[in-house]
Amino acid sequence: MNQFTHINASGEANMVDVSGKTDTVREARAEAFVRMAPETLQLIVSGQHHKGDVFATARIAGIQAAKKTWELIPLCHPLLLSKVEVQLEAIEADNLVRIESVCKLAGKTGVEMEALTAASVAALTIYDMCKAVQKDIVIEQVRLLEKTGGKSGHFKVDA
Structure with missing residues (x-):
């Protein structure tokens, strides 16, 4: 098993120095699921939700979140x-x-955290927009699906 890269020799949290790495094209895909009552989903699908287009808002929120991941996760690089x-x-x-x-x-470090943050915040936005209608919505299975590029190469979840 690999060692944690964000821990220095003294066991302290540490931002990884990527200055010596070569730029490569890196891509990551992530997913999340939001489970809700059929009536709530129907409000979204039919466009009848009183807060407007839930999917459009969640999409923009996810894109914005990916761009701000470095501000949210302490040891992430800007x-x-x-592409998002x-x-x-x-x-x-x-x-x-x-x-x-x-x-x-195209850069020195991966984009897994950005993809995971995008999916997570899009899910949270759906919850936020729908909580007035249903409070027991469940966000499930936020996970990395695939990543390419960099020293560790290609990763893809099993089907």
Whole structure:
């Protein structure tokens, strides 16, 4: 197993020095699910939610969050992202919204945290917009799906 990179020799939290690394194209995909009552999902899908377009708001929130990840997660590097995409899909048969985010750049460090933050904040935004209608909405399974680039290479979750 690899060692933690954010811990120095004294066991203290430490921002990793990436100055010696080579720039490579890096991309990461993450997902989150938001489970809710069928009636709540129907309000979103039909466009009848009193707060407006829930998916559009969640998409913008996720994109903004990816760009601010370095401000939210203490040891993350500020990154010049070249792409952030957030897709939302209603899965009415399961009363779910599936969120998938993609972040990309050419740089010295990965974009996994940015993709995870985008998916998480999009899910939180759905909760925020729908909490007046339903308070027991559940955010589930926030996870990294895939990452490419960098020294550790390609990672993809098993199907």
